[in-house]
Amino acid sequence: MSMGNQIKKTLADLQDFYLLSINCILKLFKRPFYFDDIIEQMEYSGSASVFIVSLVCLFVGMALSLQLSAELSGLGLKMYTGKIVGIAVIREIGPLVTALVFIGRVGAGQTAEIGSMILGNQIDTLRVYGIDPIKKIVIPRVIASVLMLPCLTIIGDLVCLIGGYYIAVFMSNQSGSFYWSSIIEDLTFQNVFSGTIKPFIFGYLISCISCFYGLTTRGGAKGLRTSTTKAVVTSIVTVIATDFILTRILFYALGFNV
C-alpha cells in the first residue's frame, strides 16, 4: 500500500473509532437496555480478573519495595520506603499496572470475541433482525470496563501495598506499623482522586479500542490475529500516553508541586 493510501486509511480508521466512541455515549441512554449483558460482562471483566490482577500487583509491589529499600538504605532513608511505595502505587503504578493486565486479559478477549462474531456473520445476523450491535455488544462491554477497572485498581493497589509491606518488614527489617502509618498519611484527597479517576478513563479507552478492532476484523484467522495484536498494542500506547497527559492535568488541577 502506498504512503498516501496508508495515511488515508489511518485517517478513516481514526474517524471510525471517533464515531464508535461517540456513539457509545449517545446510545447509552437510549432503549433497549441490555442489563443482563452488562452483568455478564462485569462478571467476565471484573470478578474473573481479580486473581490475575492480584498476582501481578503482588509481584510489582514486592519488586518496587525491594528496589526502594536497597536505594534508600544507602542514603539512610529506609523508613521512607512505605511513603514512597504508597504514593507511587496509589497515584501511578496501581492504575497503570492494572490497566495493562486488563488490556491483556479483557481487551484482547473483547477484540477476539467480537472479531470472531464478525467473521462468523453473527454481527450481521443481529443487524438483519434490527438489533443494534453497538447497543447489544459494544455498550455492555464498555460499561463493564468503565465500572470494573476502578474496582480492580483498588484491589490491585491494596495487593501491591501488601507485597511492598512483605519486603519492607520481612526482608528489609522495617517497622510494619510505621510502613502502614506512612501510607495512611499519604491517603489524601489529591492522591486518592488522582489514582481513582484514571481507571474510569482507561476502562473506557481500552474497551472502545478493543471493540473497534473487533468490529473491523476482516480476513479469517490471520485477520483476527492482526486485529487482536493491533488492539493490544494501540491500547497499551494509548493508556500510557493518556496516563502522562492525565497526570500533567491532575498535577495542575490538584496543585501538586513539580
Add this chain to the structure above:
Amino acid sequence: MIVFDNVWFSYREREVLKGVSFTANFDERLAVLGESGVGKTTILKLILGLINPDKGKIIIDGTDITQLNEEEIIPIRRKFSIVFQEGALFDSLPVKENVAFFMRELLKLPDEEIYRRVRELLRRVGVEDAEELMPEELSGGMHRRVAIARALAVGKTKMFLYDEPTAGLDPVNSERIMVLIKDLADKENIGFMIITHVIYVAWQLCNRFIFLKEGQIIFDGNKDELIKTDISAVKDFIKELFFRI
C-alpha cells in the same frame, strides 16, 4: 420485488460487482451461481443493506434502500429470513437459546411460550434432540438446520435467503438440507434465493439461474435456457450436472 439497477461495488481497490442489474419477485426460486469470490454473497449483503453499493440503485418493494439509514432499513430487512454460510449461530449460547434469541429480543414473549415454539421449530427441522447442545457440538448439517429454525422463529417473511446452504456438507446431509429448503418453501408458500457454487443444488431447488463472472451477470434464465446456453463459461460450470441428472 427486488430490483438491482446498475449496481457497482468494490472492496477497497478490488471491484467485485460491475454494473449488475436484475429483477426478482419474492415468490421466485432463484439461484445466484458463480465461482468463489465473484460477488455472490456481496449481492445477498446488498439486498439486506448490510453494505452499500458504490454506484447504482437497489430497490426493495419500491424503496431505494441505498438512501436509508440503519434504523430506516430495519422494516426492509424484516421482509427476509436469512441463513448465512455455516449458520452464524451464537457460539456462546446453546441451541435452544439460539432459536429463542430473536423471539426474546424482538417478540418479547413469555419464556413458556418461547420454549414451546423452540421445541416445535426444532422438531420441524429435525433436530429436536439437540436443544441442550452447544453449537460446537453440532455437525455441519445440524448447524444449518438450527440456523433455519432460528430464521423461522421471528415469523413469516416474504423471502428466504440462503448463503451456500450445503457448503462443506456430505452428500447425505446436503440432500437433507435441500429437502428441508424445498419443504419449507412449499409449506410457507414463499420464494427463496440461494447463493451457491454447486450447480446440482441450484438445479434441484430453483427455476431461475443467474450466473456471475468477473463481477457481471453473464446468464439469467430458466432451466431450459440453462441447458441450451452457448455461453462457454456457463457450459463449463454446468458440465457436472449432466453426469448427475
